[in-house]
Amino acid sequence: MNDEIPTPAQRLGEIGLTNFAPYLMNRIMGRYNASLRADLSEMGLTTPKMRALAVLSVIDGPLIRELAVYTVTDPSTLSRALDQLQADGLVRRETDAADSRATRVFITDPGRALFEEMWPHMAMAQARMFRGIPEEERRAFVGTLQKMLANIRKHEI
């Protein structure tokens, strides 16, 4: 049997850093996330807490396991972030009716109110990213992202 990893067709030097999509995406998201963190740390929000609130504003009562996928956060890290959000009355945990191992998370009214404060920062950071890019190009870009997400998705979520 052959354990060798196949040699890629091209080298990174040939492609060039600025044509290598993962490099560009890490650069862009690095700054997006850093800028958001700087904006929102004064509200006492870390990246996991901010993401949890954002997802919960849209998806009602997911399992913690699902929320971990949506927020791209390790379950243990998310567990601790939820502790803090719960202590501040921003979310509420509730044991799942059908499976008592599992816990669902719900955003509270104060949580929703805080998200309303966060959202302009998120929307603005996104608008800055897309500045000068025509609507049609943006739509095509998001369409490609959706295909990519489907490709890399391990679970059904």
Add this chain to the structure above:
Amino acid sequence: MNDEIPTPAQRLGEIGLTNFAPYLMNRIMGRYNASLRADLSEMGLTTPKMRALAVLSVIDGPLIRELAVYTVTDPSTLSRALDQLQADGLVRRETDAADSRATRVFITDPGRALFEEMWPHMAMAQARMFRGIPEEERRAFVGTLQKMLANIRKHEI
């Protein structure tokens, strides 16, 4: 004066998570980075070390400050990652000729050899991301990313 943040035109719920580009990009890069870390941790590589080697394989002798931007790594974290790479003989630090505050970093032959081992994993993870996406669509996607990077770039790098 008006300190209010302008209300965004749309709410996140209206856009939908899966149409919000930063959400999709974080999901995709989260998995790309996690998968790469899992592959490369057995080589003793962390994300900052891996990124430093990858960038240094293409850009020769950048300042540490520049490398921090390219690798999307905090300078203090990068400094410690370079300590480790240097201890393993994979990179070499050299004081800049014109500015003795500044340090340039060079990849060594063993470092380049290690990068050659890493690269197939990176190339494969990228190929997986783009599976089933036609060449022209990929090119358009990368073109949009380049515009976005120009938008969010703070410095001239």
Add this chain to the structure above:
DNA sequence: AAGTGATATTTGCAAATGCATTTAAATCTG
């Protein structure tokens, strides 16, 4: 040219992270 402020890197340290383990409950298997 001395003094002031800015810049490049490193170090100290508290907080955050993520892996491994634990606990509890569900599901599978013979």
Add this chain to the structure above:
DNA sequence: CAGATTTAAATGCATTTGCAAATATCACTT
């Protein structure tokens, strides 16, 4: 249906991270 296996979430703990401060050097000002 008892025992073994899997799954969900939380916790212990060592490592990593990133902000703030320290150090060293440079650039600018008068």
